[in-house]
Amino acid sequence: MPPKPKYTKEEIVGAAYELTRKKGIDAVVAREVGKRLNTSSSPIFTVWSSMDELKEEVRKLAKQKYQQYMSDIFDYFPSFKEFGMRCVSFASEEPYLFRLLFLTKGEEHSPYIRFKQEFESIFIPLVEEIRNEFELSQSDAEDLLNQMIIFANGIAAFVITDTESFSKEAVSCHLSRVCIGVVLADKLRDGSIDFESAKEMASSAIVEAVPKKKM
Numbered sequence: 001m002p003p004k005p006k007y008t009k010e011e012i013v014g015a016a017y018e019l020t021r022k023k024g025i026d027a028v029v030a031r032e033v034g035k036r037l038n039t040s041s042s043p044i045f046t047v048w049s050s051m052d053e054l055k056e057e058v059r060k061l062a063k064q065k066y067q068q069y070m071s072d073i074f075d076y077f078p079s080f081k082e083f084g085m086r087c088v089s090f091a092s093e094e095p096y097l098f099r100l101l102f103l104t105k106g107e108e109h110s111p112y113i114r115f116k117q118e119f120e121s122i123f124i125p126l127v128e129e130i131r132n133e134f135e136l137s138q139s140d141a142e143d144l145l146n147q148m149i150i151f152a153n154g155i156a157a158f159v160i161t162d163t164e165s166f167s168k169e170a171v172s173c174h175l176s177r178v179c180i181g182v183v184l185a186d187k188l189r190d191g192s193i194d195f196e197s198a199k200e201m202a203s204s205a206i207v208e209a210v211p212k213k214k215m
Contacts, residue, residue, distance in 0.1 A: 006043040013057045020058050024096040025104070028055055062097045063118060066090065070122055075214055078133060080126050080145065082211040084152040084175045088166065091156030098160065102153060111153045112146045140186045144179060151178045172210045 015036040016028045023032075030041035030051060037043070048054045069090050076082040091098040102111040116123050123145070130141040152175065158165045166174075184201065187193035193201070 006039065007037055007047070009047050009057075011037065012044055012047055012054065013061065016054055016058045017061045020062070020096055020100065021094065022096070025055060025058065025100050028058060059100060062100050065094065065097060066101060067119065067122070069094075070119075073122070074125060076211040077214055078211055079129050080133075080148060081172070081175055081179070083122070083126060084148045085168065085171055085211070087149070087152035088156050088159055088171050089168075091153075092159045095160040098156060103157075112149045115149060134183045135192070136183070136186060143186070144182050147178060147182045148175065151175065168210060 012033065016033050019027055019032055019036055028051065030044050033044055033054070034041040044054070070083065070086055073079050073082045073086060102114060126145055127138070127141045130136060130144050131138065134141070134144070136144065155166055155171060155174065180201070184193070184198045188195070188198055
């Protein structure tokens with residue numbers, strides 16, 4: 001009969017998760033997890049057959065944390081901009097979890113593809129809001145969200161190494177400029193807006209404003 005586990009799966013995953021938050025997923029090795037539990041590495045392998053299995057459970061917790069972090073973005077307008085700003089703030093507050101979710105190379109390491117596949121409950125309403133707000137096609141709305149994710153992840157990469165790189169207002173301004181540029185490029189390309197109207201739309205955009213909570 002195999003030995004009775006000294007620690008539960010939940011306790012081991014919790015220790016590995018906290019270790020990841022502090023030092024990154026590469027720090028999740030049996031010996032270090034054991035230290036956090038004030039034991040040796042042996043009890044871990046009475047529950048898990050490999051460290052890869054344990055790391056996958058840690059990733060699931062990281063996804064839950066990210067979903068919780070984004071859970072009320074639809075209480076703000078525009079929600080897709082609030083989403084972009086929270087991408088950056090999540091990276092600032094949880095740099096190792098952000099790295100695990102979006103900067104760890106895997107079979108598909110595009111942050112946009114990962115987001116689309118793993119956070120469908122956020123992706124679908126964001127695309128719908130973009131379509132309605134800017135009167136874009138499905139493909140153009142998805143492209144705008146893709147650009148938002150690419151740009152927000154770029155800022156996030158700077159913020160991870162220097163949390164003072166960008167203020168909230170600066171992040172908002174940069175994201176607005178990128179978004180309005182993509183929207184205007186799409187509209188000019190398909191002829192749904194003329195050049196003078198595009199200039200007016202660009203000049204009237206309040207790029208510095210942060211999203212407001214809906215009443």
